[in-house]
Amino acid sequence: MSQIIVDSNTPFEFALKRFNRKIQQDGILAEARRRRHYESPQSRRKRKAEALRRRKRRTR
Numbered sequence: 001m002s003q004i005i006v007d008s009n010t011p012f013e014f015a016l017k018r019f020n021r022k023i024q025q026d027g028i029l030a031e032a033r034r035r036r037h038y039e040s041p042q043s044r045r046k047r048k049a050e051a052l053r054r055r056k057r058r059t060r
Contacts (some may be wrong), residue, residue, distance in 0.1 A: 003022075
């Protein structure tokens, strides 16, 4: 679970920005979007293979 420590004199906007950054780094939002709909095992394998191809192409 992601959390941030907020001082009493910290502005709300600053704390919200820190929280959003923490959520992005932890990948929680991406995970929730990915799990929004059921993904069959075949499409999961296909997505992972495509991601691997993209990563290999970038490293060249």
